[in-house]
Amino acid sequence: MSSSLKPALRIDWCSYDAAKYAVRHWHYSRSLPCSKTARLGVWENEKFIGVVVFAWGANRHLAGEYKLKMTECAELCRIALSEHITPVSKIVSIAVKMLKREMPGIRLLVSYADLNRGHLGKIYQASNWVFVGETGHEAGIMLNGKLTHRRTINSKYGTSDIDWLRKRIDSSARRYEGKPKFKYLLPLDDEISDRIRSLSKPYPNAPQAKESLRLDSIQERAV
Amino acid sequence: MRCTAAVNLELAALTPLQGGLKELSDANFEKLKQSILRHGITFPFFVWQSDGNNYILDGTQRDRVLTRMAEEGYEIPPLSCALIQAKDRKEAAEKILLISSQYGKMTNNSLEDFLAENDLVLPELQDELELPSIDLEYFRDADFPAVSAEEQGRLDKKNPVTCPECGHEFVP
Numbered sequence: 001m002s003s004s005l006k007p008a009l010r011i012d013w014c015s016y017d018a019a020k021y022a023v024r025h026w027h028y029s030r031s032l033p034c035s036k037t038a039r040l041g042v043w044e045n046e047k048f049i050g051v052v053v054f055a056w057g058a059n060r061h062l063a064g065e066y067k068l069k070m071t072e073c074a075e076l077c078r079i080a081l082s083e084h085i086t087p088v089s090k091i092v093s094i095a096v097k098m099l100k101r102e103m104p105g106i107r108l109l110v111s112y113a114d115l116n117r118g119h120l121g122k123i124y125q126a127s128n129w130v131f132v133g134e135t136g137h138e139a140g141i142m143l144n145g146k147l148t149h150r151r152t153i154n155s156k157y158g159t160s161d162i163d164w165l166r167k168r169i170d171s172s173a174r175r176y177e178g179k180p181k182f183k184y185l186l187p188l189d190d191e192i193s194d195r196i197r198s199l200s201k202p203y204p205n206a207p208q209a210k211e212s213l214r215l216d217s218i219q220e221r222a223v
Numbered sequence: 224m225r226c227t228a229a230v231n232l233e234l235a236a237l238t239p240l241q242g243g244l245k246e247l248s249d250a251n252f253e254k255l256k257q258s259i260l261r262h263g264i265t266f267p268f269f270v271w272q273s274d275g276n277n278y279i280l281d282g283t284q285r286d287r288v289l290t291r292m293a294e295e296g297y298e299i300p301p302l303s304c305a306l307i308q309a310k311d312r313k314e315a316a317e318k319i320l321l322i323s324s325q326y327g328k329m330t331n332n333s334l335e336d337f338l339a340e341n342d343l344v345l346p347e348l349q350d351e352l353e354l355p356s357i358d359l360e361y362f363r364d365a366d367f368p369a370v371s372a373e374e375q376g377r378l379d380k381k382n383p384v385t386c387p388e389c390g391h392e393f394v395p
Contacts, residue, residue, distance in 0.1 A: 013375055018367035025335070025365075036376030041369060048367045054378060074378045082365075102372045105379025 007044035007085045011094045013102075014041025014051060019078075022051040027080035028117060033058065038074070038103065040095040042081065050081030052095040057110060058151065066108055066185075066196060074099070076111040076186075079123065089126040096127075100188050108196070109186040115179035124184040125203045132199045134180035144170045224300055228267035231301035232277055234289050237268065240278040240312075241319050247284050251353050255288045258351035269322060270304040271315045278315060280307050281322045329354065331361040 016032070019039040024030050035056040042050045055077045056070065057063075063073035076096075079088060099106065112135065113121030121131070140149045141160060153160040157169065165173040182204055187193035224231075247255075268282035279286055282302075293299050309315035334357055338345055345352075345362045383392045 010369070012369035013372045014367055015370050015374065018365075021363075021365055021367065024331070024361060030332070036378060036382075038375040038378050041367060043369075048365045055376075056378060071379050071381060099378075102375070103377060103379040 009086050010043040014039050019051045022080040026082050049084050053078035072107040074106050088123045107188050107192045111184050113182040121182045129184040129186045130200045131203050132183050137180050142176050143173050225263040225265045226303050228303035228305045230304050232304050234299045238276050238278050239283050254351050267303040267305040269307050271307050271309045280319050
C-alpha cells in the first residue's frame with residue numbers, strides 16, 4: 001500500500017484489453033489464462049490500477065473433486081494490481097461479491113498461492129478462505145534456458161516427455177521440482193461450505209516458506 | 224557536436240560503404256532528424272580510412288539525414304569520428320555487420336524498468352526513437368473504462384454450440 005489516504009474505490013467489470021494490460025504490467029505471469037474469463041477492474045480515484053480475474057480452472061477435473069459441475073466452480077486466477085491504497089483482501093472480497101451476484105451458478109471458488117513466488121496465500125487467509133493443503137511440486141521444465149510450464153510445452157510440442165524434449169528440442173532439458181502450491185477454497189453457499197468443511201486445515205504460516213517469503217509482492221497466485 | 228573522438232571530418236569527406244544494407248523509411252528519417260535537432264550529434268561516427276577515403280562503418284543513416292539537412296540549408300559542423308582499423312574492404316564490411324549486431328535483447332519489461340529507474344517517459348521520446356523489439360501498445364496509458372457485465376465470459380454457463388448441419392443450437 002502506498003498511502004494512508006482513503007481513495008475513492010471503484011470495482012467494476014472491465015474489458016479483456018484492460019485485464020491484459022494489467023497482467024502484462026503487474027502480474028508475474030504476464031499473461032491471461034486461455035480459458036473463459038470474468039474480469040473485474042479496479043479503479044482508485046478514477047485511475048485504473050488493476051484487475052481481479054476469474055476463470056474456469058486449467059484443471060478440467062477441478063470441479064469434480066468437490067462433486068460440482070464445471071459451471072459451478074471457478075478459479076480466482078489473477079490479482080494484478082499496480083500501486084494501490086485499498087487492501088487487496090477488500091478488493092478481492094468486493095470482486096467475489098460482484099461475481100456471485102452476476103453469476104449465481106458459481107458455488108465454489110478455488111485459488112492457489114505459489115510458494116515458488118514466495119506466496120503463502122495471506123490474502124486468502126485474510127478473507128477467510130479455506131486452506132485445503134498443497135498441490136503438486138512440479139514447477140515446470142527448464143527448456144532452452146527458460147523455466148516453462150509443462151502444460152505450455154504440451155501445447156506447443158504435443159508432449160512434455162523429457163526424453164523426447166532432450167532428443168529433439170534441447171539436450172539439456174530437465175524437470176524442475178519446485179515448491180508446492182497452497183490451495184484455498186471459498187464456498188459461496190452453505191451446502192458447499194458444509195461439504196468442504198472436513199477438508200479444512202490450519203493456515204500455513206511464514207516459517208514454512210521462510211526462504212522464499214516475499215511479502216512485498218502484491219500478487220498472489222499459483223500457475 | 225555533443226561528443227569528441229579521434230578526428231573531426233567534414234560531412235562531404237565521408238563516404239558510405241554499406242550501400243543498401245539498411246532501409247531508412249520516411250518515418251524513421253524524420254525520427255532521426257528530430258533526434259539530431261534535439262540532441263545534436265551525440266555519438267561519434269565510426270570511420271575506416273583507406274586510400275584517402277573515409278568510409279562510414281557506423282553512421283550511414285545519420286550521414287543520409289545530415290546530407291539532406293545540408294541541402295535544406297542547415298549548417299553541419301565537422302563530425303567527430305572514431306577511427307576503426309580494418310585490413311581491407313572485406314574486413315571493413317564484416318565490421319559493419321558486427322556493429323549492426325544486437326546481442327542483448329530489450330524487452331517491454333526491461334525497458335519499463337529502465338524508464339522507471341531513470342525517470343523517463345516513453346511517449347515523450349517516441350518521436351525520435353525506433354525500437355523494433357518493443358511493443359508500443361504495452362506503454363499506452365492505462366486509461367480503461369468499465370464495461371458491462373455482458374462482456375464477460377459466463378463462468379456459470381457453458382457456451383451453446385450450433386450444429387453445422389441443421390443449425391440447431393444446444394449446450395453440450
